[in-house]
Structure formats: C-alpha cells, structure tokens
Amino acid sequence: MKILSSILAIGLIVMGVFLYNGKQNEAELQRDLHAQYTNRMTDASLKLTDLQESVQQATIFKDEKAQEEPLEDIWRLSSDIKTDIASLPLSREFTTEWMNYLGRLGDFAKLKSQQKVTDDKWQNVTAQVSSNLDEFAHEWENATTELLSQGEPFSQWLQEIQTIEASNSGWSGMAKQVKGYSESDFPLTASESDKQKIKDLKSIDDTPKTEQEVVERMKEMFPKFTNARLITSESKPGSAYPFYHIQFNEGIRSGYADFTKKGGHLLSLLVERPIGTDRISQEEMKEKAKKSAKSFGFKDVELIVTRENHLVWHVVFVRIEPKNKARIYADAIQMKLAKDDGEILGVNTMEYIQKEKLPVNQKIVPIDWKTFFTSKAKIQEERFSYTENNQMQQRLCYELIVLKETDDQSHTFRILVDTETKEVLQTEMLN
C-alpha cells in the first residue's frame, strides 16, 4: 500500500511538473507570437505612412529623374505592406480587399515609371488615392496604437484583430473603407534614407583637460550647479573617444553632463526637475535659447526649429557657413527648455563639436523650377544649405520649401537639390 501511495505521489509530482512546463512553454510561445504580430503590425503602419508620403512626392515632380525614386518607393512599399498584412491573423475578407488595392497601386506606379500613364491621369488618380490612404492610415494607426497601448492578454488581443468586422471593434469601418475605394485608384510608399550620422569624435586633437578643469567649465556654463553635489567618472577604455561623465544633484535638480577629455567640449547635458504651471511665451523662450547659445560660445549658429510639448520646448540650432549663409544641417545643436521659466534643461552638441568638411568650389547651376516641378507645386521659400549625398559627402544644395495645395488638402515639402548635379538629395514631407 505504501509503495502504491509512493508511486502515485511521484506520478502526481511528475505530472504537475509536466503541466507546469507545458504552461510555461505556452506562455512563452504566446509572448513570441504577440511580439511577432506587433512587429508586423507596426511595420505595416510605418510603411503605410511612408507610402502616403511617396504618393505625395510622386505628384510634385515633373522632372523624370526626380520622379524615379518616389515611384520606385510606391511599387516597393505597396508590395512590402502586402507581405506584412498577409502574415497577420486579420479577417480574410479585409486582407483580400486591402491586398488587391495595394497590388493595383503598385502596378499603376510601375506603369507610370515606364511612361505608360499620362501625367494628367496620374495626377487625377493619385489625388483620390492620397485622400483614401490618409483616411485609412489614420484609422489603421489609431487601431494599432490602441492595441499596442492596452497591454491586454494575448488571447483578447488576438480576438480583437480577428473580429475586424465586429461593430464595436476598433477596426470597424476599415474593411468597409477598403471596399469602398474605387477600382481605379491606388496608395503610396517612402524613402528610408537615414542621413543622420554620428560624428567621429576620435579625431579631436585639442589639448587634454583635467577633471578639475572640466568641472570648472561646467560650473561656468551652468552657474546653477556651482554648489551641486557632483560625482565625476571617466569613460571606460572601450569608448571611441575619451570623456568625463559628471552626475550632479542640486535641490530639486539632478542630471548629468559629458565633456570630451580633449579640449573639454560639452557633449551633452540633461537636467530633470519638476515643471511649474507658469508659462513663458514662445518669443521669450526663443530669446533665452539664443542668449544661452551665445553664452556657451556657439556664435556661428541660427535657431531653425522650435517644438513645444506639454512641459518643455525642444529647439534646434545649425551652424551657418559665413560665405554663402548656407545652413549646415550636420552641425546641429539641440536644446531643451522648461516651459515655466525657460531654464535650460538640456544641451546636446555631439554633432556640432567637429565642423563638417564642406566642398570647395562647387558649381551653382541655375535650375528652371517650372520644368522641374508640376504646376501644382509652388515654391514658398528658397535658400542654400548643405546635406550629405549617398557617398557621405557634404553637398551644397538648393533648399526649397514647396507647397502643394488641392481643394481639400495641402502638403508642404522640404526638398534639397544638389546645385551642381541637380540630383534630389532629400525630400521630406513636413507637418
């Protein structure tokens, strides 16, 4: 009897362990699937936004060479989105309708790139496609963002995306929308070029500074931290460039600052503190930012962007080339200011410390913008600026702010065209 009880007990324990392991494996599998589906879903959202942008871009250029890239993007992105959608557990009807639509759009862009579609037809069709895509992308992003942010159990999540047609579902309406799109119109794609590069700070050859000198420099730049409690350390040997890392605490403020060892240049600083309810005006904030930039010794820069959020302002300065007043976007400084009193809560000069090498004697060839752009695109601003081409070389460009208006929409683009080769180096749709 005892032996039988023992065997039974062991059997139960083994079964318990087996069941527990099974549950664990199931949970792991669910997490993996959840991650995979989320990845696909967000990927499709981003590509959809890119596609919209490419459709818009493809309607502003008359120049065939300039139009090549956006058309190629439309064809490629529509195909990518189809792949993403096909791999998601969405309702079959919705998937089929949407994939057909994307397929037609891709084919149409391909035909346009082969000059088999007239400009007039392209303009008419893309106007409708563009508005359909705007609507659809908005709904898609809302629905997917909602799913991602809810943190609900996977089974519920799965049920939600599978019941796409349910009347109370966040996805309701989207399937109908796709069906409602006419057979003759199509969507868009985007360029994924990332022109941001991190400067090689290895090559700074200024005289090395001591820890004490750098601390003094910090207190000089930010007098608020004169009496702060500091913890200073040096970068570890694996760092590409040596620097000092200073952590500080002063009453309600805490944060860090990094300075290069060579030359003692500020790399970045961030301060965290509670933000009060007072608000300074945008103009006042800009003045404070400019004044601070000057006091830090950044005298060759221009403030080009201000971005307000609920507690702080972020601003961007870029270096100006004195000869032709062109903006050098790769030599940028970012600052963060508190909305209550304009206190500097952050400075980032990583890109600014080393000057970009600019081309010498680059030709400036005049371009007839009337033949370059379609009649719907109107140039609103024109200036010179430097940006990087595919070979990572800085090039002087015509920087154009172009507005395209239709009866129910307006889109603004920032376009950079090489002044010598006339190559379009960058097209960005602005908010």
Next chain:
Amino acid sequence: MHKNKLILCIVTSCLLMMSISVPERSEAFSNQVIERGAYGEDVIELQSRLQFIGFYKGKIDGEFGYGTYWALRNFQEEFGLPVDGLAGQQTKTKLANASKYHKDYVQKQIREGNRFTHYGDVPIEQQAKKSANKQQANKQQGNNKQANKQAPTQESQIPAKYSQQDLQMMANAVYGEARGEPYEGQVAVAAVILNRIEDAKFPNTVNGVIFQPLAFTAVADGQIWLTPNERAKDAVIDALNGWDPTENALYYFNPVTATSKWIWTRPQIKTIGKHIFAM
C-alpha cells in the same frame, strides 16, 4: 473748486480716449503670440477658426505646423494684416471677429479621438466621425488628467522622421527595460535603440530593433506590454530629439544578472545606474 472739476474732466476724457484707442483684446485666445512649433489650446482654436472660414484644410490637432502657417498667412493677406505667419493680438482679434469657435464640440472630438472638421458652411453635427480609438482616448485621459489639462491632444511633437507609433513602442520598451533607472538611464536605453537603427548590423526600424529575437529582455518576459508612464515617454522624446547619454552605445547589460559571456567581451563605454553600456 472749478479748477479741480476741470482737471477731473480732462483726466476722465483722457482715460476715455485711451480706452477707445487700445485695441480690443480677443476674448477667446490667450494673449500670447504663437508661431510655428507651438502646441496646445491656443493652436487648436487658431486652426478651428481658420478652418471655419475656409483657410485651413488640415487636421485640428493643436500642432502649429506648416499647414497652419500657410493658412494663417493667407488669412493675414486677405484681411489686410502684416503677413508674418505669427498669431499676435491683432491677428487673433481679427480672426475672432471673422469666425466662430465651437469650443465644446472641438474639445469633445479631440478627447474622443474622432475624425472631425470645423467648417462654417456645413452643419457642425455632420462634421464628426466616431473613431476607432475612443476607448483609448478616454482611458488615456483618465490615466493622465494633469497632462491633458495642459495638452488636449494625445500626440507629442517629435522630429518628422519618427512617428507616434515609434514613440509609443519605444516608451513601452524603455519602461519595460529601465523603469527603475535614473532618468539618464532611461534616455540611454532609448538612445541604444536609435543607435541600432543607424547601425548596419541591426534592423532599420524601431519595431524591427525592439522585436529582434533575443534583443531585449522585456520582449522575452512580456514586460514590454506594461503601460509606460510619462517619465519613460519624456525620456524617449529626449532621445528622439538627439540626446545620447551612452555616447553611441549599441549594447547594455546588468552586470549582476547578465548570463552571457559574450556581452562581457564588448568594449565598455560607461555605467549608468545598474547598466553598463557598450559598443
């Protein structure tokens, strides 16, 4: 006595004249001058009023971008104002006189995340369309009443190359990976994600990097699905704006819990909180 009466009359007349000559302040807007880059209640009203009289065709979202800028310039030109794209007192007063603002309607649509317009020539009740994420908007509002008081829209202003979904996904990752870390450590985790996007060895999108197999512990153990707090979101916004406290790191690990021998072979850059950041 007569002399005093005379002085009193002169002073009263002067005050009366002054009150007439001072431009009438719009009762609607705040008294701040707003321009491109601004965000919030004032911009929502500006966009709504410009749309009411047909100048603004975009989304009413409280972000003073180029769409609002061109609309404002067109309005200024048509109404004989200096064309500078700045919404100052004179422009605001003129606009307030020329348009209507259905504040409750607009605020309600934004709160509920609906798609809507505010044109003056269409009955207002026909201009709103219930959106999918009503629940989310309500939930977020409940979660963060303070933030919503100051920022009626759900979105944050971030550099154009990133989307709201990037922000959301990164905030989830930062919260799941580093919620107990100092602020600098949270910005650092977000910066590592962005550094990976720029590195040829890693995927080139935010979600591609985050969901790369075995890349982040929070994805493996499901903590990425926790709802991130405002601090994690602010840390991501700083990283998206360019801050990188890691000085270009591609990896990080907790030396106390790390089980991989390989991670110790990576060239180390610095320590922030409990994490070592490495190339």
